[in-house]
Amino acid sequence: MAENRKTTGVLRYGSTLLLIIAVIIMWATDQAAAETVAALVIVALAVFSLRQGGASQSAAVPAETVIDAVSPAAEEDGRVRALCCEALPVWSTHIEMARSQTEEEIQNLANRFSALVQHIQNSISRKGTARRGDGSGETDILSLLQESSDGLQNIIHSFRHSLDLKVNLLDEIKVLADFTEELKSMADDVGNVADQTNLLALNAAIEAARAGEAGRGFAVVADEVRKLSTMSGETGKRMREKVESVNAAIQKTLSASSSYAEEDTEMVKQSEQVIQEFLQRFRAGAADMSEAYNALQEDSRLISDEISEVLVSLQFQDRTSQVLAHVRSNQQALLAMLADSSVTELPDPQQWLLEMESGYTMEEQKQQASDGKAEEQEITFF
Amino acid sequence: MAKTVMVVDDSASLRQVVAIALRGAGYEVLEACDGKDALSKLSGQKIHLIISDVNMPNMDGITFVRELKKNPAYKFTPVIMLTTESQEQKKKEGQAAGARAWVVKPFQPAQMLSAVSKLIMP
Numbered sequence: 001m002a003e004n005r006k007t008t009g010v011l012r013y014g015s016t017l018l019l020i021i022a023v024i025i026m027w028a029t030d031q032a033a034a035e036t037v038a039a040l041v042i043v044a045l046a047v048f049s050l051r052q053g054g055a056s057q058s059a060a061v062p063a064e065t066v067i068d069a070v071s072p073a074a075e076e077d078g079r080v081r082a083l084c085c086e087a088l089p090v091w092s093t094h095i096e097m098a099r100s101q102t103e104e105e106i107q108n109l110a111n112r113f114s115a116l117v118q119h120i121q122n123s124i125s126r127k128g129t130a131r132r133g134d135g136s137g138e139t140d141i142l143s144l145l146q147e148s149s150d151g152l153q154n155i156i157h158s159f160r161h162s163l164d165l166k167v168n169l170l171d172e173i174k175v176l177a178d179f180t181e182e183l184k185s186m187a188d189d190v191g192n193v194a195d196q197t198n199l200l201a202l203n204a205a206i207e208a209a210r211a212g213e214a215g216r217g218f219a220v221v222a223d224e225v226r227k228l229s230t231m232s233g234e235t236g237k238r239m240r241e242k243v244e245s246v247n248a249a250i251q252k253t254l255s256a257s258s259s260y261a262e263e264d265t266e267m268v269k270q271s272e273q274v275i276q277e278f279l280q281r282f283r284a285g286a287a288d289m290s291e292a293y294n295a296l297q298e299d300s301r302l303i304s305d306e307i308s309e310v311l312v313s314l315q316f317q318d319r320t321s322q323v324l325a326h327v328r329s330n331q332q333a334l335l336a337m338l339a340d341s342s343v344t345e346l347p348d349p350q351q352w353l354l355e356m357e358s359g360y361t362m363e364e365q366k367q368q369a370s371d372g373k374a375e376e377q378e379i380t381f382f
Numbered sequence: 383m384a385k386t387v388m389v390v391d392d393s394a395s396l397r398q399v400v401a402i403a404l405r406g407a408g409y410e411v412l413e414a415c416d417g418k419d420a421l422s423k424l425s426g427q428k429i430h431l432i433i434s435d436v437n438m439p440n441m442d443g444i445t446f447v448r449e450l451k452k453n454p455a456y457k458f459t460p461v462i463m464l465t466t467e468s469q470e471q472k473k474k475e476g477q478a479a480g481a482r483a484w485v486v487k488p489f490q491p492a493q494m495l496s497a498v499s500k501l502i503m504p
Contacts, residue, residue: 103395110398117402307406307491311399315488318396322437322466379497380484382477 081338088335092328099324106317113314117307120300145279145286152275159268166261173254180247187243190236194229201226330356385430385502388412390420390446391464392438396487400433400464403491404498417446424450429459430502433494434481436465436472444472447479460501464489 201222208219337343347355387409389400394415401411412429414420416438432450436443443463450456460482465472473484482501485494 103393106395107398110395110402114398114402114405117406121406304406307402311403311491312488314399315396318391318393318487319466321393378486379489379493380473381497381500382482382484 084338085335088331088338092331092335095324095328095331099321099328102317103321106314110314113310120303145282148282149279152279156268156272156275159264159271163261163264163268166257166264170254170257170261173250173257177247177250177254180243180250183243184240184247187236187239190239191233192236194231194233194236197229197232198226201229326356326359329359384408384410386410386412386428387498387502388414388420388423388429388432390414390417390432390434390438390443392416392435396435400494403494406491407495407498409498417441417443417449420446421449424453424456426455429456431498432456432459432461433464433498434461436463436467436476444475444479447476447481451480462494462497462501464494 204222204225205219208215208222211218337346387404389397389404389411390413391397391400392415397413397415401413404411412423414423417434418441420432420434421441434443434446438446441449443465447461447463450459450461461480462483462485463476463481464485464487466487468486476484483497485497
């Protein structure tokens with residue numbers, strides 16, 4: 001009977017362990033390993049049920065019959081031990097395989113997640129900035145808009161200044177044109193003086209002729225004066241022609257310049273209008289970008305919160321790994337005990353569970369062993 | 383200049399999780415897979431804080447902190463123990479070894495970063 005209890009206890013430990021393993025692996029690892037363990041659990045439970053049935057039957061028969069039935073029961077215990085000794089290493093290998101595969105995949109996931117986080121952060125930090133054309137670094141888009149606006153306003157200001165200079169120049173040319181009118185008048189005066197002088201020389205020549213021999217010398221002087229007056233008249237005439245030519249050129253220049261100035265004024269006006277429309281569109285675009293940037297920042301805050309939650313979730317691998325390591329360790333201890341033929345008396349199940357519990361490190365494991373509810377942990381500062 | 387935090391844990395995924403949280407907050411991160419690896423990687427370089435697991439192969443976290451504190455260069459480097467271990471006895475061992483805080487996994491990143499900034503010297 002003692003042997004029966006011992007075998008029943010072993011099977012209870014084995015079944016408990018198998019159930020824990022199956023639940024953990026189904027929770028945390030791949031389906032194939034979980035199915036393998038589940039199948040083994042079914043086999044173990046079947047053996048356990050068979051053994052329990054045998055034990056019940058043994059308890060129901062008289063004492064004499066029990067003595068006769070010891071031999072088959074011992075034989076069955078031996079088969080159970082052999083089965084466990086074969087099965088436990090396989091389960092142990094599967095647990096380790098599941099643990100390492102999960103660890104590897106979670107690490108890959110964490111690596112990819114890390115890259116994703118970095119990518120998002122880089123994108124957010126680049127949004128709202130633009131490279132300067134002169135390569136002097138980066139600026140935010142609104143500052144760039146303001147700088148562009150200022151630059152374009154400066155260009156318009158330069159145009160206006162240039163236009164003002166042209167108008168001033170035209171005014172100067174108009175003054176010059178007025179001077180040419182005066183010059184023309186002066187040239188006319190020169191011509192009039194020459195005509196008067198010529199007339200005077202003619203009168204002098206007449207008077208010299210009337211004086212006879214005494215006026216001969218004076219007649220020569222009168223003739224020279226007449227020649228000079230003729231020359232002065234011609235000079236006055238050429239002066240007038242030149243002044244008229246200059247005046248015509250000035251008038252032509254003045255007319256062309258006035259036309260250009262009007263065109264320039266119109267061009268500056270249109271340029272200013274185009275630039276203002278362009279800046280207006282640019283401001284609207286920048287406002288949209290700014291709004292999108294703010295929305296992106298809000299999204300990034302939400303993503304950051306999600307990341308915090310994901311970081312907490314990703315820590316399950318470390319905890320699962322430790323649970324699996326404990327299960328594997330206990331499994332190996334059970335295997336060592338079953339494989340040791342010198343061990344004839346197995347420990348009390350409660351004692352075994354207490355020993356298992358002493359190896360628990362996580363609060364959940366301890367709470368699971370008692371009421372199944374873990375308490376929330378906090379940071380302890382020393 | 384960014385502060386450097388060393389993360390010591392035998393779980394690569396857990397190290398990565400801690401590193402993501404720290405790098406996101408602007409810290410530089412140096413990783414080690416156990417106490418022995420951590421001691422070999424210190425080699426006199428400036429470390430502002432260490433976050434260490436307790437149960438690790440080769441050299442556990444408590445022994446690592448004891449060894450760390452023997453080195454004058456790291457005598458005052460704050461250490462946070464980050465572990466699934468919640469036994470009071472273990473906490474006392476960590477405190478006696480020289481750890482400044484005990485964080486039980488899973489941790490909230492914000493809570494961890496708060497503890498890190500609190501313990502790192504300005």
